Structure formats: structure tokens, C-alpha cells
Amino acid sequence: MKVLIAVKRVIDYNVKIRVKADHSDVDLTNVKMAMNPFCEIAVEEAVRLKEKGIATEVVAVSVGPKAAQEQLRTALALGTDRAIHIETDERAESLAVAKLLAKVVDEEQPGLVILGKQAIDTDNNQTGQMLAALTGLPQGTFASEVAVDGDKVNVTREIDGGLQTIALTLPAIVTTDLRLNEPRYAKLPDIMKAKKKPLGVKTPADYGVELASKVSLLKVEAPAERKGGVKVASVDELIDKLKNEAKVL
Amino acid sequence: MIDYQAPLRDMQFILDELAGLGQITDLPRCEDASPDLVAAVLEEASKFASGVLAPINRQGDLQGCRLEGEQVITPDGWQEAYDQFREAGWIGLSLPQEFGGQGLPKLVSTPVWEMWFSTNMAFAMLPQLNVGQTEALMIAANDEQKSTWLHKVVSGEWAATMNLTEPQAGSDLGATRMRAEPTEDGSYRLFGQKIYISYGEHELTSNIVHLVLARLPNAPEGVKGLSLLIVPKFLLDDDGQPAEKNDIRCISIEHKMGIHGSPTCTLSYGDKEGASGYLVGEPHQGLKTMFIMMNDARFNVGVQGVAMGERAYQAALDYAQQRIQGRNIVNGASNQPIISHPDVKRMLVSMRARLMAMRGLLYTAASWFDIANHHADTQVADKHSRYVDLLMPVAKGWCTEVGNDICDEAIQVFGGMGFVEETGVAQLFRDARIMTIYEGTTGIQANDLLGRKILRENGTTLRELLFDIRTTGKALEQVDELRDLATDLDELTTQLHITTDWVLEQDQARIADLYGGATPLLHLMGTVCGGWQLTRMALAAHAKQNAAGEDPDYLAGLISLARFYMATFAPQAYAHARAVRYGGQVLTNFPESAL
Numbered sequence: 001m002k003v004l005i006a007v008k009r010v011i012d013y014n015v016k017i018r019v020k021a022d023h024s025d026v027d028l029t030n031v032k033m034a035m036n037p038f039c040e041i042a043v044e045e046a047v048r049l050k051e052k053g054i055a056t057e058v059v060a061v062s063v064g065p066k067a068a069q070e071q072l073r074t075a076l077a078l079g080t081d082r083a084i085h086i087e088t089d090e091r092a093e094s095l096a097v098a099k100l101l102a103k104v105v106d107e108e109q110p111g112l113v114i115l116g117k118q119a120i121d122t123d124n125n126q127t128g129q130m131l132a133a134l135t136g137l138p139q140g141t142f143a144s145e146v147a148v149d150g151d152k153v154n155v156t157r158e159i160d161g162g163l164q165t166i167a168l169t170l171p172a173i174v175t176t177d178l179r180l181n182e183p184r185y186a187k188l189p190d191i192m193k194a195k196k197k198p199l200g201v202k203t204p205a206d207y208g209v210e211l212a213s214k215v216s217l218l219k220v221e222a223p224a225e226r227k228g229g230v231k232v233a234s235v236d237e238l239i240d241k242l243k244n245e246a247k248v249l
Numbered sequence: 250m251i252d253y254q255a256p257l258r259d260m261q262f263i264l265d266e267l268a269g270l271g272q273i274t275d276l277p278r279c280e281d282a283s284p285d286l287v288a289a290v291l292e293e294a295s296k297f298a299s300g301v302l303a304p305i306n307r308q309g310d311l312q313g314c315r316l317e318g319e320q321v322i323t324p325d326g327w328q329e330a331y332d333q334f335r336e337a338g339w340i341g342l343s344l345p346q347e348f349g350g351q352g353l354p355k356l357v358s359t360p361v362w363e364m365w366f367s368t369n370m371a372f373a374m375l376p377q378l379n380v381g382q383t384e385a386l387m388i389a390a391n392d393e394q395k396s397t398w399l400h401k402v403v404s405g406e407w408a409a410t411m412n413l414t415e416p417q418a419g420s421d422l423g424a425t426r427m428r429a430e431p432t433e434d435g436s437y438r439l440f441g442q443k444i445y446i447s448y449g450e451h452e453l454t455s456n457i458v459h460l461v462l463a464r465l466p467n468a469p470e471g472v473k474g475l476s477l478l479i480v481p482k483f484l485l486d487d488d489g490q491p492a493e494k495n496d497i498r499c500i501s502i503e504h505k506m507g508i509h510g511s512p513t514c515t516l517s518y519g520d521k522e523g524a525s526g527y528l529v530g531e532p533h534q535g536l537k538t539m540f541i542m543m544n545d546a547r548f549n550v551g552v553q554g555v556a557m558g559e560r561a562y563q564a565a566l567d568y569a570q571q572r573i574q575g576r577n578i579v580n581g582a583s584n585q586p587i588i589s590h591p592d593v594k595r596m597l598v599s600m601r602a603r604l605m606a607m608r609g610l611l612y613t614a615a616s617w618f619d620i621a622n623h624h625a626d627t628q629v630a631d632k633h634s635r636y637v638d639l640l641m642p643v644a645k646g647w648c649t650e651v652g653n654d655i656c657d658e659a660i661q662v663f664g665g666m667g668f669v670e671e672t673g674v675a676q677l678f679r680d681a682r683i684m685t686i687y688e689g690t691t692g693i694q695a696n697d698l699l700g701r702k703i704l705r706e707n708g709t710t711l712r713e714l715l716f717d718i719r720t721t722g723k724a725l726e727q728v729d730e731l732r733d734l735a736t737d738l739d740e741l742t743t744q745l746h747i748t749t750d751w752v753l754e755q756d757q758a759r760i761a762d763l764y765g766g767a768t769p770l771l772h773l774m775g776t777v778c779g780g781w782q783l784t785r786m787a788l789a790a791h792a793k794q795n796a797a798g799e800d801p802d803y804l805a806g807l808i809s810l811a812r813f814y815m816a817t818f819a820p821q822a823y824a825h826a827r828a829v830r831y832g833g834q835v836l837t838n839f840p841e842s843a844l
């Protein structure tokens with residue numbers, strides 16, 4: 001079975017985000033970038049499936065600027081076999097990415113597609129779902145456990161009320177939650193070998209997908225600074241404050 | 250304490266702009282080190298350092314090592330971290346490919362080792378020994394020995410040690426007494442005691458390969474009678490697997506002020522029939538080998554200087570941004586983080602300036618190693634080899650002294666919280682303190698610099714270096730905005746120039762005076778070389794300032810670091826120069842009875 005994974009280049013989670021002076025966007029100049037942590041989990045899951053002999057080939061796809069190849073190389077160093085870079089400098093929104101991924105799914109015919117449940121830059125949480133809709137494949141989102149069983153995959157999902165396990169018929173789409181696995185560190189010889197693994201470069205036009213967005217970004221603002229909290233003396237006082245000051249009750 | 254984050258941007262800047270990574274990649278046998286690969290290696294190493302080595306550093310300090318019988322127990326987490334480190338292949342980073350390493354240039358391994366030391370110096374000493382031993386065996390071992398020992402040492406399946414020190418033989422290895430007696434089968438039996446042996450005993454690996462300095466029967470007195478031997482903890486069976494326990498016992502471990510996670514062992518050889526060992530290289534030529542690898546070993550300890558300083562700086566910077574204290578003396582504002590106080594800012598900027606100066610010097614020196622080892626033109630290689638020789642005592646001596654100063658200053662930024670243990674900066678200060686002692690004390694580095702590296706060759710290489718520094722000065726003069734730095738560098742270099750002339754003019758009668766000023770001379774060299782690197786950095790930053798996609802604040806900051814260094818640290822060169830010229834004589838005449 002072939003496993004396809006999606007990998008996004010995002011601002012590193014350690015970086016303090018700054019907004020551009022003209023509020024047009026987040027300031028990315030010289031900011032450290034990294035693989036989206038949820039995508040790291042997707043890579044790890046796919047590599048484990050390969051180590052278990054369930055996956056025969058793991059293919060990573062990334063849509064983004066040329067530099068996104070760094071993240072694809074990381075995926076290759078971690079055990080991915082091959083990578084596809086769909087190069088664009090335009091802001092690729094979830095729907096456009098899902099459309100591109102749908103084309104790749106069509107071309108590659110994977111048995112399983114694993115994506116992060118969201119990317120930590122825009123926190124949209126929708127690409128996997130859109131891809132499922134576009135491809136007509138079943139989806140298991142927020143996975144904390146993935147077990148392939150014959151032509152099915154059992155996905156344990158983290159939902160508000162607890163855990164829910166669903167059985168999907170393969171091929172299927174899975175999106176990862178934080179607790180699915182703990183990604184490994186790359187080994188030095190594999191980092192060196194990653195350079196020589198195949199990495200194909202395509203453009204959105206190759207897939208006939210138009211990136212032009214229907215959404216326009218009006219303004220980006222930093223969240224208001226958090227004010228210092230207060231200690232309350234009793235539960236009654238808390239309820240009173242919630243009712244009368246915060247007006248949330 | 251805030252989590253460590255590898256200073257990847259600073260590292261990359263210095264690699265590219267000061268150490269010339271681009272040129273190193275072009276050298277024979279360095280082709281693998283393409284910019285994208287180097288970036289990937291640094292990135293993955295930084296994850297490993299932060300994710301695996303940093304989290305166990307404190308535990309290592311609190312728990313330390315203990316001796317149970319003859320068994321040394323390392324702190325919790327050490328075994329898992331070592332296994333991960335080994336399996337990830339990091340030990341082989343710069344080691345020869347024929348023995349399973351990756352053979353990357355020293356310029357690439359240097360920032361990586363900086364990360365290991367920053368996050369856990371006590372731990373990182375263990376794999377560092379494998380690197381040092383591999384370098385020694387590559388120089389002196391025969392092919393059979395290499396194939397028996399090196400694969401396992403490069404992979405880290407077996408650990409390594411360096412056994413030099415004895416109770417009466419510390420700085421003076423000529424006083425070594427360990428005896429090695431030949432046997433009929435060509436091997437040797439060792440008898441004697443070694444002290445202060447880092448990782449001399451532990452259970453982290455299935456074997457430990459000791460490299461031991463000893464004396465053969467009828468060896469000449471002093472340093473000309475030393476031989477190097479491989480003495481494994483477990484003798485190998487016919488299949489090359491560790492089998493019978495050798496006659497070596499760990500009889501105690503030291504209680505130390507720092508690096509508690511690193512066991513410092515007293516090893517007793519030959520309490521029974523003698524410990525079996527194998528001669529490496531020619532009899533009585535042990536010190537020659539040691540000298541060749543000494544440059545590497547000393548360089549690596551110099552890297553510890555910048556590494557410990559960096560960790561302390563990151564902690565201090567974070568604390569200074571969080572800690573609210575005091576009214577701002579300029580505008581009267583209250584409830585300000587202490588970083589807003591000019592004096593706290595001064596401490597932070599002076600830490601960062603010296604860190605970048607050290608990093609500039611060390612990474613540039615790493616590139617000299619690579620050029621010396623790989624350049625096709627023997628003249629170019631030779632020049633860089635002499636530069637390495639000249640500057641290694643400075644890289645080791647000065648960077649470790651400054652590293653200690655920076656850890657000390659970090660405690661000052663923390664105020665009372667720096668003195669109490671819970672913040673972790675106190676540990677950095679304690680751990681760092683060994684750096685100026687092992688691999689040759691600062692005093693020994695200073696003697697080496699003065700005697701072997703300057704006087705012996707009549708200052709030839711030092712004059713070449715001075716010329717190179719002047720060349721940077723000329724380049725600065727061409728840039729209007731940096732002309733002030735040209736003047737500063739000129740004045741700074743002049744101090745070294747005058748002092749060099751003076752040192753070389755003295756006759757043998759004043760040799761005691763000269764050695765009395767050896768350490769100030771080392772500091773003078775360090776101060777000048779540090780300033781030189783920062784002005785090179787300012788030039789590079791200036792050249793990039795108008796390029797697209799660059800961060801102007803960062804680049805302006807680098808230029809300001811050079812200016813701050815020139816205002817604050819460069820003037821110390823005058824003091825060091827005076828200490829060299831006028832201090833020594835007073836010392837010579839100073840009656841010991843008056844102490």
C-alpha cells in the first residue's frame with residue numbers, strides 16, 4: 001500500500017510571531033521556518049506503517065515556495081521514500097491545496113492519505129476534510145490511533161466527549177492529532193541520504209489548478225495583550241464576576 | 250531556565266560570511282557539505298540537542314554519578330540519551346567514512362558540537378572522547394588496530410577514554426610513571442594508576458577503549474619516553490567481541506564542583522597480573538601523536554567556552570525580559586523589566602559581543618583545519634596549518650576564560666536567583682569552570698603560545714596574522730560608515746604589534762620576565778583576534794544591509810556589537826600589553842618570601 005502524506009512549511013513554533021507594520025500579514029522576513037508539527041506526526045505515522053510492512057511506499061507532498069523543499073528533505077530524512085514539491089510563491093489556501101492534493105491522489109492512487117489536522121500558522125483545520133470531499137474518500141479526523149486491518153483502517157478520534165473509533169474502508173483520509181505518536185529525530189546518515197532521494201518539482205498549472213484566492217486578507221492584528229489576572233476569595237465571588245463583569249453567565 | 254534554542258541564525262551567518270563555508274565545500278573530500286545539507290544537519294542537530302540532551306542536564310547535575318563496588322552508575326536518562334545519540338549516528342559526523350563516519354568538514358561539526366555542549370556538557374564529553382580517540386588512532390595506529398577498534402569507536406558501540414593524568418603527572422606528562430612491560434605475544438602488561446579519567450568507567454557501552462600514556466622498560470626520562478597503548482576494559486575474543494575483563498579497576502570517582510554527570514575516575518591498572526594493552530605507533534613516540542591530536546582536543550574545549558556562554562546568555566536574556574524590578578533611572582517608569590536598565594543591557598550586550606567574537610574565531614579556525622587538511626595547494630595548506638598551531642592555545646585558553654566570565658555575568662543578571670541553584674544558571678557556572686583546567690590549563694596554553702608558537706619561530710606566523718588583520722583594517726577604511734572601526738582595529742592591532750616586537754627583542758636573560766607575562770599575552774592575542782573577527786562581521790553585515798530579504802535590525806545589531814566591543818573590551822588590550830611588558834619583570838624580582 002502506498003501512503004501519501006502532506007507536509008506544510010510554517011513558522012517555527014518557538015518563534016514569537018510579529019505582525020508587519022502595515023498589518024498586511026505576519027512578518028516572515030528571516031523568521032525561522034519548520035515543518036508543521038501535525039505534519040511531523042503524519043510523517044512519523046506513515047514511516048511506522050512502512051516499518052511494520054503495511055506501507056510499501058511513502059510519498060510526501062508539499063505546496064509552497066521553493067524553500068518548502070527543506071521540509072520535504074526533512075520528511076525524506078525521516079524515512080519518506082519520495083517527495084513531490086508543488087512550487088508556488090502565492091498564498092495557497094486550504095481549498096487550493098486540497099484541490100492539488102486531490103489531483104495527486106488521483107495520480108498516485110495511495111491506499112491511505114495522512115495529513116495534519118491543522119497547520120499552526122493559520123489553524124484552519126479544513127484541508128483534510130476538503131480533500132475527503134473532493135476525492136469522495138472516507139475521512140477520519142483528529143486521529144490518536146491508526147490501525148490498518150485488511151481493507152479497513154480503524155481510526156480512534158479525539159472528540160469532545162472522549163474517544164471514538166471508526167472503521168474506514170481504504171483508501172481513506174486521516175488527519176493527525178497531537179497524541180497519535182511522538183515523532184523521532186532524524187539520523188545523520190539518513191539526513192545525508194535524503195539529498196539523493198527523488199524530489200519531483202511541479203507547479204499548480206501542471207495540475208490545472210488555479211490558486212487565485214476567493215478570500216482576501218484585509219488586515220492582520222496581534223491579539224490583545226493578556227492582562228494580569230485577579231485572585232478571587234470564593235466561588236460566589238467568581239460566579240458574581242462571571243455574571244456581572246464578564247457577562248458570560 | 251528557558252529552553253535552549255540553537256542560535257542557528259548566528260551560526261549560519263558566521264559559517265557563511267566569516268568562515269567561508271562556500272570555499273570549504275569546494276575543497277577535495279568536502280563536497281558533501283553543500284549549503285542545504287549543512288543547514289539540514291544543523292537544524293536536525295538543534296532538535297536533538299533541545300529535545301534529548303537538554304532535558305536531562307539538570308537531572309545529571311542533581312543526581313551525579315556513583316560508584317557501587319567497581320561499577321560506576323551514571324545519572325538517570327544517560328543510557329537512553331546515549332543510545333539515541335549513537336543510533337542517530339552523530340558520533341561519526343566528522344569522522345572518516347572508511348570506518349563508518351560521515352567525514353564532514355570540521356567547519357560543519359563545530360556548530361553541532363557547540364549545540365551538544367550548550368545543552369549538556371557533562372554528557373557531551375562522552376562522545377567527544379570517541380572523536381578524540383579516533384583522531385589519535387588515525388594518526389598512529391596500524392591498519393590491523395584501526396580495523397579492530399575504529400569501527401566500534403566511530404559508531405559509538407564502544408566508548409573511549411584518554412588516560413594521561415597521574416597524581417604526579419598533571420600539566421607535566423613527562424612525569425608519567427605507568428609502566429608497560431612487553432610480553433612474548435607482542436602485547437604489553439600495564440601497571441600503575443591514572444587519575445581524573447573522564448568516563449573511565451561506566452556501563453553505557455559494551456566495552457571501553459582506553460588510550461593510555463605509559464613508559465616502556467628502558468624508556469628515556471621525561472616526555473621523550475612516553476608511549477601510547479590501547480587498553481580495553483574487556484579483552485576481545487577471536488570474533489572481536491568483548492569477553493574477558495581486563496585487569497583495570499575503578500577505585501574511586503571524584504566529588505566535583507561541576508559536570509556531575511561525567512564520572513571522573515581513578516583507574517588502577519595491573520593489581521593482579523597486569524592489564525593487557527597494545528602499543529600504538531612506535532615506542533617512545535606517544536607524545537608526538539598526542540601533540541598532533543592536541544590541536545583538535547584543545548579546539549573542542551574552546552568550543553565549550555562559546556557553548557556554555559551561549560546557554561548562559563540565553564538564560565540571562567530571557568530572565569532580564571521577565572524580571573520586573575526597579576525604577577528606570579532615565580525616565581522614571583516603574584514596573585519595568587530589568588532589561589530596560591542600562592546596566593543590565595550592558596551585561597547582555599557584552600555577553601553577546603564576546604560570544605560572536607569567540608564564535609567568529611572558532612569557526613574561522615575550524616575552516617583553517619579543513620584547509621590545512623584538504624587544500625590541494627600545499628603552500629596554502631601549510632600556511633593554514635601554521636595558523637592552527639599558532640591560534641590553538643588562544644582558541645582554547647581565551648575562549649574558555651571568556652566563557653567562564655560570561656557564565657559569571659549571567660549569574661549577575663539573575664541577581665539573588667543566580668546564586669540559588671533552582672534557576673540552573675549556577676550549574677552552568679559550575680560546569681563551565683573545568684574548561685580552563687583540563688586539556689592544559691590556561692597557564693600551559695600561555696606557555697605554549699609564547700614558547701613554542703612565537704619565540705621558537707621568531708614570530709613568523711604571528712607577523713603573517715598581523716598582516717591579515719591589517720588587511721581587514723584596510724577593507725574597513727574603504728567603507729565610510731565603518732571608518733571608526735578601522736581606527737579602532739588599527740589601535741587594537743598596534744598593541745599586539747608593539748608587544749610582539751618587544752617580546753622578540755628580549756634576550757635569554759629575560760626569559761623569566763617573558764613567561765611571567767605569558768597569560769596576559771594570551772589574553773592580548775584573544776582580545777585582538779576577537780576584535781578582528783567582529784570587524785570582519787561588521788564588514789559582512791554592512792555589505793548585506795541593502796540586499797533584499799535581509800533583516801536590517803539584525804545586521805545593524807551585528808555592527809553595533811563590533812562597536813561595543815571596541816569601546817569596552819578592546820581597551821583591555823592596552824592593559825594586557827602593559828602587563829606583558831612591565832609585569833613580568835616585577836614578578837621575577839618579587840621575593841617568594843613576601844607572599
Ligand SMILES: Cc1cc2nc3c(=O)[nH]c(=O)nc-3n(C[C@H](O)[C@H](O)[C@H](O)COP(=O)(O)OP(=O)(O)OC[C@H]3O[C@@H](n4cnc5c(N)ncnc54)[C@H](O)[C@@H]3O)c2cc1C
Pocket residue numbers: 411412413414418419420421444445446447448505508513683686687688689690691692693696
Ligand atoms: C573533571 C576533570 C576531568 C578530567 N579528565 C581527564 C581525562 O579524561 N584524562 C586525563 O588524562 N586527564 C583528565 N583530567 C586531568 C586534567 O587534564 C589535569 O587536571 C590538568 O592537566 C591539570 O593538571 P593538574 O590537575 O595536575 O594540575 P597541576 O599540573 O598541578 O597545575 C596546578 C597549577 O599549576 C600551574 N602549572 C603547572 N605546571 C606549570 C608550568 N609548567 N607552567 C606554568 N604553570 C604551571 C597550572 O597552570 C595550574 O594553575 C581531568 C581533570 C578534571 C578535573
Ligand SMILES: Cc1cc2nc3c(=O)[nH]c(=O)nc-3n(C[C@H](O)[C@H](O)[C@H](O)COP(=O)(O)OP(=O)(O)OC[C@H]3O[C@@H](n4cnc5c(N)ncnc54)[C@H](O)[C@@H]3O)c2cc1C
Pocket residue numbers: 572574575576587590591592593661662663664665666668669
Ligand atoms: C544567599 C543570599 C542571602 C541573602 N540574604 C539576605 C538577607 O539576609 N536579608 C535580606 O533582606 N535579603 C537577603 N538577600 C537578598 C539580596 O540582597 C538580593 O538578592 C539582592 O539585593 C538582589 O536582589 P534580587 O535578587 O531581587 O535581584 P534583582 O533586583 O532582580 O536584580 C537582578 C539584576 O538586575 C539588576 N538591577 C535591578 N534593578 C536595577 C536598577 N534599578 N538599575 C540597574 N540594574 C538593576 C541587578 O543589578 C541584577 O543584575 C539574600 C540573597 C541571597 C542570594
